[in-house]
Amino acid sequence: MRRRLTVAALLVAALVFTGCGRDDNEDTGGQAAQGISSGPATGTITVWAMGTEGEKLSVLAKDFEAANPGVKVNVTAVPWDSAHDKISTAIAAKTTPDVSMIGTTWMGEFAKTGALDQTPTDFDKSAFFPGAWDTTVVDGTSYGVPWYVETRLIYYRTDLAAKAGVQPPTNQQQLKEFATALQQKGGAQWGINLQPGDTGSWQTFLPFVWQLGGDVTDASGNWTLDSPQMTQALEYYKSFFTAKLAPGALQPGELESMFVAGKIGAFVSGPWHIGILKEQGGAGFEQKFDVAHMPKEQAGTSFVGGSDLAVFKESKNRDSAWKFVQYLTRPEVQVKWYQTVSDLPSVQSAWSDPALSGDKFLSKFGDQLKDAKSPPAIPTWEQVAAVIDDEVEKATIGNTPPAEAVKAMQKQATSIGTGS
Numbered sequence: 001m002r003r004r005l006t007v008a009a010l011l012v013a014a015l016v017f018t019g020c021g022r023d024d025n026e027d028t029g030g031q032a033a034q035g036i037s038s039g040p041a042t043g044t045i046t047v048w049a050m051g052t053e054g055e056k057l058s059v060l061a062k063d064f065e066a067a068n069p070g071v072k073v074n075v076t077a078v079p080w081d082s083a084h085d086k087i088s089t090a091i092a093a094k095t096t097p098d099v100s101m102i103g104t105t106w107m108g109e110f111a112k113t114g115a116l117d118q119t120p121t122d123f124d125k126s127a128f129f130p131g132a133w134d135t136t137v138v139d140g141t142s143y144g145v146p147w148y149v150e151t152r153l154i155y156y157r158t159d160l161a162a163k164a165g166v167q168p169p170t171n172q173q174q175l176k177e178f179a180t181a182l183q184q185k186g187g188a189q190w191g192i193n194l195q196p197g198d199t200g201s202w203q204t205f206l207p208f209v210w211q212l213g214g215d216v217t218d219a220s221g222n223w224t225l226d227s228p229q230m231t232q233a234l235e236y237y238k239s240f241f242t243a244k245l246a247p248g249a250l251q252p253g254e255l256e257s258m259f260v261a262g263k264i265g266a267f268v269s270g271p272w273h274i275g276i277l278k279e280q281g282g283a284g285f286e287q288k289f290d291v292a293h294m295p296k297e298q299a300g301t302s303f304v305g306g307s308d309l310a311v312f313k314e315s316k317n318r319d320s321a322w323k324f325v326q327y328l329t330r331p332e333v334q335v336k337w338y339q340t341v342s343d344l345p346s347v348q349s350a351w352s353d354p355a356l357s358g359d360k361f362l363s364k365f366g367d368q369l370k371d372a373k374s375p376p377a378i379p380t381w382e383q384v385a386a387v388i389d390d391e392v393e394k395a396t397i398g399n400t401p402p403a404e405a406v407k408a409m410q411k412q413a414t415s416i417g418t419g420s
Contacts, residue, residue, distance in 0.1 A: 033118035033142075034318075041320035042070040046097040048087070050080045053101060053148075053307070056341050064327050071320055091115040096312035098321040102144060104135035104305055105385070108377035112419060116143040117311045120322055123329075131304040131373040132346045138377045139420065144310035145329055146346035148337070151302045151365055151372040152207065153291040155273060156266035157259070160186030168292035172211065172236060175295045179245045182265030191245040193255055193267035194237065197393020202385050203303045204268050205392050206375070207294055208233040210301040216375050216384075221418055225388070226410035234395055234402035241396045248397045256280050259289075268294075270305070271344060274361050291364050304372035306346065344369075379419030387412045 041064070049057045054077030061073035076097070078086055084106060090096040091113050102110060110116055119142035125133045132146035154175070156168065161178075164185035169175040179191030195201035209215070214229025224230070240246040250258075256273075258264040260281045278286050294302040309328065311321045327333060334345035335353045344356075344365065351357060351366045375381055391409045394400035400408075 033120050036120050036122045036322045036326065037319050040070060041068040041323040043317045043320055044072045044074060045099060045317055045321050045324055047073060047075045047324070048078050048083075048097045048100040049075060050078050050083045050101050050307075052341050053343070054078055059340055060328060060333060060337060061324075063333075064324055067327075068320075068323070071324075073324060091312075094314050096314045098315040098317055099309060099311050099324060101147065101307045102310045104132075104146075104308055104374055105377075105381050107135055107143065107308060107310075108138050108381055108419070109379040110310070111138040111141075111143040111377065112379045115312055115314070117313050117315065117318060117322075118143060119145060122322075122326065127329075127348060128346050129304065129348060129369045129372070131369070131371075132306060135304070135306075135374050135377060136308050136310075144308040145325060147307050147309045147328060148334075148343035149304055149306035149346045149369060150270040150272070150344055151304050151368045152204065152268050152270050153293060153302065153364060153368055154266055154268055155259070155277070155289060155291055157182070157186070157188070157262060157288060158290050159288050160188055160262060160265050163187065168290075169295055172208065172295045172297055176236075176240065176243075176245070179240065179266060180243070183245060186265055187262065188265035189258070189263040190247045191265050192240060193250065193259075193264050194240055194246045194396075195392075196241060196246070196248050196396040197389055198249065199386075199389055201392050202388040203305065205233070205237055205388070207302050208237060210373060211295060211297040211299050213298040217378070217418070221376075221378075221420060223384075223410055223413040223418070225384075225413050226406045230406045230409075231403050234392065234406060237392070238395050238402055260285065271362065271365050272342075275342065291361055293364065293368055300371050302368050302372045304369065304374050306344070380416050383416050384413045387416070 047057065054075065057075045061075055065071055065073060087100060087110065091110065096115060119136065123145055128146050129149060132149045135146065136142045136144040160182050164181040166178055166181040169178040182188045183191035195204045209230050212229040212233055214227050214233065216223065216225060218224050255264065255267060256276055257280065259267065260277065277289060281288065294300050309325045311318060311325065315321050329347055331347050331350040334347050334350040335355060337343055338345060339355060345351060356362050356366060387409055391405040395402050395405040
């Protein structure tokens with residue numbers, strides 16, 4: 001279900017486009033970021049975190065308080081479905097917390113309001129996966145740090161692949177041949193499941209564009225949604241539905257149950273599906289499936305998502321707030337957080353821990369994260385993403401030719417603008 005433009009969202013949009021009375025040079029990257037002082041954290045820090053992270057963050061907050069006896073961390077758990085508007089309202093009213101989780105695709109929107117503090121130079125961006133760090137960068141300036149990450153791989157039934165006599169694909173053509181074999185020789189009803197549109201389908205579709213060397217914008221920040229690569233990728237994506245290798249929209253829970261039953265041979269998804277499949281498949285099912293890297297053409301790029309941590313300029317305890325963020329991005333703390341809530345580390349060195357490197361599934365996600373990206377942090381991205389979702393659906397399960405669909409994407413995106 002798409003988010004409607006509420007009053008809070010409109011307020012944030014007004015801040016983006018009017019500048020809210022700020023100095024014209026503010027948050028343009030012209031001012032140097034402040035550093036973080038040495039010594040322990042002190043005072044009170046207010047933190048907003050969403051979903052399971054909000055419910056469990058107190059575990060790490062207590063450890064941080066034990067290491068810094070003079071500090072108190074107050075965590076507020078915020079439901080994901082109200083988080084965007086809650087942050088928007090707080091920015092407009094200047095009642096923000098000290099620290100908040102920020103969805104990676106929200107960074108451009110919130111940074112453009114001038115409400116986020118620049119990332120201190122104390123953070124080494126090379127410690128993070130490049131694609132994850134890029135989600136914090138708006139107009140050349142970083143406004144947060146990646147906290148946890150996720151990317152997408154190809155899940156497939158190893159038993160059906162063995163029956164069909166095929167190996168995991170290495171390029172786009174082989175992926176289609178792989179799905180065909182799983183259906184025609186492996187016995188699956190559907191060779192592969194790909195999102196046929198609807199909210200978030202761009203996350204599955206865009207990697208096929210990136211693999212061909214395309215992107216959503218050019219070096220000047222102009223939309224390139226009608227590029228030859230976009231058209232080629234959508235034609236390729238549509239071909240799975242035309243050939244009846246991929247089903248149309250599935251009901252909630254159908255993907256997992258059909259994969260476990262062998263009715264779907266493969267699908268593209270993130271690491272959360274590992275646990276779901278193990279639970280639904282029962283004892284021994286993890287021997288019947290595996291994950292494979294995304295296909296490689298000019299690149300083998302996948303989507304990187306997750307969440308960033310940001311400190312607000314209205315923070316009354318900026319220094320300690322950033323110290324808490326520093327703590328949360330220590331390698332050993334990232335490993336503990338993975339063991340607590342299964343969030344994958346954004347810090348590359350954390351992946352050397354056996355809990356991750358020794359897992360046959362997760363180690364492949366770690367490899368894929370080295371070649372994963374997200375769209376540029378553009379204030380209007382979520383509006384444009386909704387356009388892409390709609391046009392992908394019209395092409396895949398409708399009658400719109402891909403060339404017309406990408407032209408429609410470009411026209412609507414140009415009308416929306418980038419918010420820069």
